[in-house]
Amino acid sequence: MSFVEETVGYMIRRVQERMFAAFHRRFADSGLTPAAYATLATIDRNPGVRQGRIAEELGLQNSNMVNLIKSLVERGFVERHRSASDNRVFTLTLSSAGKLFIEKMNERALALDAEYTRSLSDEERRTLIELLGKMITDPQ
C-alpha cells in the first residue's frame, strides 16, 4: 500500500509495536516494563554492576534509572550497597527473591519471544538476531 513497506525503518517500527503490546499482555501481572525486565536480567548476569553502567548498556537514560531501580528495591528484588572503593557508586545485586523472580521472568520472556517469532524457523530467528546485532554494533 505504500513504499515505506520496503524500508527497514518502517518494518522495524511495526514489529516493535506488536512486540511491545505482546510484552505488556504477557508481563501485565509482573509489574515489569521492558526496561525493568532488561535491568533485572542485566544485574542477574553482572552482580555488583552500577546503575549508570546498566543505563549505558541498555540505551536508557541515567535519570530514568532512578525510579526504576527504586521500585525494584522496594519490591525486594534488588539490593543497593555503596561501593567500598568509590563512595559515589551504588553496586546492585539481586536478592534471593530477585533471583527466583528473574528466573521465572526469563522463562516468560523466552516464551514470548518464541510466540511472536513463531512464523520464523529456528534458523530464520537466529539470522534475524544476527542481522539486528550487526546494525546495533555498527559504530554509526
Add this chain to the structure above:
Amino acid sequence: MSFVEETVGYMIRRVQERMFAAFHRRFADSGLTPAAYATLATIDRNPGVRQGRIAEELGLQNSNMVNLIKSLVERGFVERHRSASDNRVFTLTLSSAGKLFIEKMNERALALDAEYTRSLSDEERRTLIELLGKMITDPQ
C-alpha cells in the same frame, strides 16, 4: 552482558531506538514525524484513500490521525474532500506541492535506510525485510 541480547524483542527495541533518532536527525527540517511521512507516502500511492484506512494500514490510532492530517492540509500537501458516495468520509489526495514534497522525502527515507543498514549487504538487507514481513503478516 545480559541474555536479553539473545531475544528478538530486545534487539528490535535497540535497533528501533537508533533508527528513530536517525530519522529525527535527517527529517528535522522537514517537520515530519515518522507517522506523518508514512501517511504522506500512503496517500501518494493510494489517491482518494480515507484517513481511517491509513490508520488501520499503518497501525496508528484514528484519533491521532486528526491533527496529523490537519497539519498536512495546512502545509498545503494534502487535500481533503467529502466522498461523493459516503458523506461521512473524507478522501485524501496529494496537492502538486505535496507530490513534489513526497518525492524528496522518499529519496531522503531511502538514503536514511541505506545509512542505518550500511553494516548489511544488499542481500542481508532484503533478508531482514523479508523476515520482518513474515512477523508482521502473521495473524498472531
Add this chain to the structure above:
DNA sequence: TATTGTTATACTCTATAACTATA
C-alpha cells in the same frame, strides 16, 4: 445499529538541564 471522524484527555517512555556528593 454500525461506521467515520472528532474532541479531550491520560498515560508511558524518553530527553534535558540543573543540582549534590564524591573523585
Add this chain to the structure above:
DNA sequence: TATAGTTATAGAGTATAACAATA
C-alpha cells in the same frame, strides 16, 4: 575538573472513551 547519581520537568507517541454526523 570530571563522574555517579538525583530531581524536576517537558515532550513525543500512543491509547481510551464519549460524542456528532451519517450510513
